[in-house]
Amino acid sequence: MxxxxxxxxxxxxxxxxxxxxxxxxxxxxxxxxxxxxxxxxxxxxxxxxxxxxxxxxxxxxxxxxxxxxEAETAERVTARTVTFGATEGTFTPRSGAPLTLAWEDVTVILRGASSVRTQSEHSEKKTQVALGTALITGGLKMTKTTETSVRGSQEETSQQYFVFDRDGRGAVIPELGLDFSCLGAAMQPSRTANMVALSKLLRERAPTAFYDERLLRLGRRPLPFVLGGAVQIVSGATSHSRLNTAQGLDVLAEAMRQGVARGFLP
Incomplete structure (x- = not known):
């Protein structure tokens, strides 16, 4: 498909x-x-x-x-560390072979974010004294039971960079799982600041590459036609749902990569 x-x-x-x-x-x-x-x-x-x-x-x-x-995806490496050489960058995953890209061949750098949203809902029953019920029943029934729905939600967001060369090879640099010590002197005290530092280093090394940050917003939205991002579990009166937009972010990044390659972008 x-x-x-x-x-x-x-x-x-x-x-x-x-x-x-x-x-x-x-x-x-x-x-x-x-x-x-x-x-x-x-x-x-x-x-x-x-x-x-x-x-x-x-x-x-x-x-x-x-x-x-969907059956053909560009070669991508999810980096655990990055080596910022003068003429090339090496993206080393947690396991497997590293990917080396010449900076002059890097054509696309995208900064994006995905979200994991969890929602839960369950019913709670509460019994309390009810004077009206006691009067009506002549004291035979002194309490009443009410049932309410309790809802909760949580969202966790993480960023990542996509770096592509002119042949379609690419590296993913995740906020979660990256060893930021690879930034050397540019390393910052927080993950968010380190992601900003990464942007500066990448753009300095590949100044002619198309750079875009719109996926920081768009990567967090649920998308049609992307399978596998939503899970819902119902057990009795309790339901849990989980929506992960990471796969959708990956599809959007691929669309932008192809858009640059075909001359539609910038």
């Missing part, structure tokens, strides 16, 4: 919603809804041939559309 994405705003292209609705088999209102979010926005999830045909029709209508093949 392929996910069709839009990497630039649809603008005032009048036939965009009609083209999307007709090609993807959706209602015009749904098509307008898919085109509305700030890009990169996911429009449809289709079989490869249908996705490619939709992309062509959207591009013919003047839209910056592309298709992301």
């Amino acid at each position: 392929k996910i069709v994405a839009l990497v630039r705003p649809a603008g005032e292209v009048p036939e965009a919603a009609q083209v999307l609705a007709a090609a993807a088999g959706m209602a015009p209102a749904e098509a307008r809804m898919r085109l509305a979010p700030e890009p990169p926005a996911l429009l449809a999830r289709l079989a490869p041939d249908a996705a490619d045909a939709l992309v062509k029709r959207l591009q013919d209508a003047g839209l910056a559309a592309l298709a992301i093949d």
